[in-house]
Amino acid sequence: MPSYDRADKPIHEPRQLKVICIGAGASGLLLAYKLQRSFEKFELTVYEKNEDISGTWLENNYPGCACDIPAHAYTFSFEPNPNWSSVYAGSKEIRQYFVSFASKHELSKYVKTRHQVSKAVWDEIKGVWDVEVANLADGTIIRDSCDMLVNAAGVLNAWRWPTIPGLQDYKGTRLHTANWDESVDLTGKHVGLIGNGSSAIQVLPAILPIVDRVTTFIRTPTWVSPVQALESRKYTDEEREKFVNDPQTLLKYRKELEAGTNGIFPLFIADSAAQKATFESMSAIMKEKLQREDLENLVIPTWPVGCRRLTPGVNYLESLGSSQVEVVYGEIQKITEKGCVSNGQEYPFDVLVCATGFDTSYKPRFPVIGTKGKNLADAWKFEPKSYLGLSVPDFPNYFTMIGPSSPIGNGPVLIAVEAQADYMLKIMNRWQTENIHSLSPKMEAVEDFIAFKDEYMKRTVWERGCRSWYKNNSISGKITALWPGSTMHYLEAIADPRYEDWNFKYVGNRFAFLGNGFSQAESDKTADLAYYIRDKDDGPLISRVKQMKVTSKSGSVSLENARDVIVV
Template sequence: MSVTLTKESHTNPDKFRIKFNDSQRVLAADASEKLKLTIDEKLPPIHTSSKVSIIGAGFGGIGTAINTIEKLKVDDVVIFERHDNFGGTWYANTYPGCASDIPAIWYSYSFALNSNWSKVQPPQYEMEEYLLKITDKYKLKEKAKFKTSVDKCVWDEKLGKWRIYAHEIESGQRIEHLTDIICSCQGGLVYPAQLQAEGLENFKGNYMHSALWDHSVNFKNKNVLVVGNGCSANQIVPALLNDPKYEVNSLTQVFRSKHYIMPPVPKVLLVLYRLLSFSTIGLMLVRWLIIIVAEMRVPLYKGNGLLSRFVRWINTSVSVHYMKSNSPKEVHDLIVPDYKIGCKRLIFDYKYVPALNDPRITLTNHGIKEVVEDGVMLNDGTHVKVDIIVACTGYNIPKSYYNLPIIGKDGVNIGKDIWEKDGPSAYRTLLVKNAPNFFMIAGPNSATGHSSVVMAIENGIDYYLKVAKPILEGKKKSVEVKPQVYDHWFKTIQAELRKSVFGTPFGGCVSWYSDEKVNSTAYAWSQLHYWYITHFPNYNDLTYTSIEDKKIK
């Protein structure tokens, strides 16, 4: 189907944004510990059940619920979500300039293409309106348990089911939920990585992380410090300088690393989209055009052969030329990288590079030595007086893996016993050993440097639909990946990723894609490859358990 938005979000964006206090309650630095304290142990638990339980109500959770209901004809679905509405990151992230970082015609569901995006990369509130339009269409609100924190998932050996221990955040009411299948759709860019700077607690002005934006703070004519220069900063900086709601007096941007910034998405794409938006076939044609162009960039991410070097050279030349020709000469040494392109995620510009010509902005790569009452002291001894500090310091990726205890077969704690030892991983990005009937949608290694995470989500959902179908039809009791297959996948993908540019010595940079041990973020091959391995499961890699508890291959 195709959908058409009313664009109410443009006239009333607050309706499509999380309230600041609600986001703080779930995502602040100490939120996890505080959420545990909201559990009321005096109240007896409420016992509930469902065939399928989904954790998270963003793109992954919404897509999984719809496809479970529509394709598997299973209506017994429950969605657990800590926020008070659908949307995930598109509900929680509301900073000025927040928008899709790739064309929305691709950053949307293939089964629900939108016919009237306002821009190629529409703003946050429009993305949220799109998601709410779809959840209304499929009546998902009746499936959702909002303001509910999932605290632990435990595999019940005798029943061959999962027990989900959760609680309602406001009342403290405990919930014990029995379910055949869990689909974890929590996402990776969730928990803000707060600014780690000495003396921050002494700052007398306003401090906020980009992912926890306080819209009550007045920015007009204020002196602002922005820390970081990734995708969020690329959107925030020009908004603070040019949006009439903000129009700051001065903006100092402090950062350590550099990013390859590509020219904005060509305007001709929007023209083509509007010409073909009258039909679903036309929308699919535009979508596939974007996919094909993006896949042509894959060689730059891996290897040093002739094709890889050629594609890498073309993209590097385009990026460097754009940055140098649209910014003052005196900042070129600060913004143009010297590592291999793709080592950090590519940024399609949001008017950031031209904004560097604004006389109100100052760039510096001298780190923060100390935060003082009226600003910061930089490592070179410079005192920068500011009223507001905005941290565009990214997300705590590991916390997204370890925030939820998952106790699988034989009491194995997936996080502590498997992931802390080797590193977070999942077979074909979806299945973890010792965790039957547990699917990770957009799980470890499902992200890419060139593609759409929504496309990856849909690929993962398709795999889940095929593999879980015998369980939901009552033909089998459980399914899990064979331990030796999981281990082989882990070794294979990590070896392949070491040949890539994703935050490796070969790439020449430090990136959130990976840490010292493993890369649990990026996919090692093309999206065409990912589509293939998710649409054609290798059932020999899996163990199904029959209703009579007899294991079969």
């Protein structure tokens, strides 16, 4: 058992903290930034399997790949980008945002690319994670260890081929949107496109100008409409120049977009006024763009808006009605050497494009072994259960970025990632400044949270009759991906750790952190020993309600411009 002797040190003297993060996408880079900004005496290694940083935005480079929310609402809260070229930025532009973020804050020193974590085992005696890492450049195996292990590999990261019989029999060129081969020339080709999720919706209009024709296979209808009714367009030179030279104009615009994205949440409540109004308006918009009654019956859902993730679908509906496009509705029975068989008919083509998504079971792709040899893949075999999307019982000092039950489809996502990083660092701060061996959420706390979540989901559109990755690509399964509330609800829910929900294990006396009786201020020769004396009370408010009124700038919106409060 390790020993943390603090007898000769002031209260809360930090010990060395070693963190391993898996993945250098948006979440991993943010964790590195926040750890660097707030901590001393730490060591961080971010293992990234790809040849460079930025995760999904490096991996996804299929034609038309773009963010499905406005780009100015897809930045870290503190790191605006005045140079977005359009409302919905493409993947390469988004990737450059994260590359620039890493460069600006000198985060690359923490990252080891082409290194893939292959195993992680908790050592109960030492209180560390033993981590096995494959060096993909030379095939060697590295053995590392850490006090805190953060899995930031992402939820939409493990792409998969469709489970359709005969896939391997196809003799033409086969592509997956998440593993796109840019050397393949689609010019003049007949393309078969499987799927009508976000990726397929972006691919179709992007390839249509160069291909001869497309046969697109659609299994279910889906809602297609711009977020907040914001159609895609390029920003003018004048707009971009103003964003660069007038930060307040940019801030105002960003806040409007963010508030609009947060304001969408009421439509996710089944049978709400917002849901009913949105259903009618989106149906009308889709009909106007399709201009074909036969396609309306195939494409426009009868289930509520938001049951599946919404997508802007720039020019998708218009493309479906093109003379170059053949829409085949229904299940694909099998894939042959020449094409796909659906409804008993074979449809041949030159190139097969599978926009068939990802493994969203949340099970890690490598063994994660916690206390008493428990494997996380086994624990999550039937249902992935996390504590507030952040951590797992029986897996001490282990955290998940955007784990199960996170607000990944409830509103703005990057601010939720920021909140998760802050929460993890609060836990790490306690570990670093106290005699804590390890900590993990209590099983009963997780079970209570899951029970609350399941009951809440009954009132939402996510439980209605659509196939969605929110419920592991099923129609009637449990909602395992989403938070039971809005993104803003999540920010308040995890603002302060509920330490009563955690099992703490100490080394020696839990009050050993009190040390030699001196404060941190007294041990700093440059500190003000009367820092608490002031001429007015500017200290933080104690009650949550008053804190939030200050944080949310209550009263800053005039009553004339105040929104209606949605009560469901």
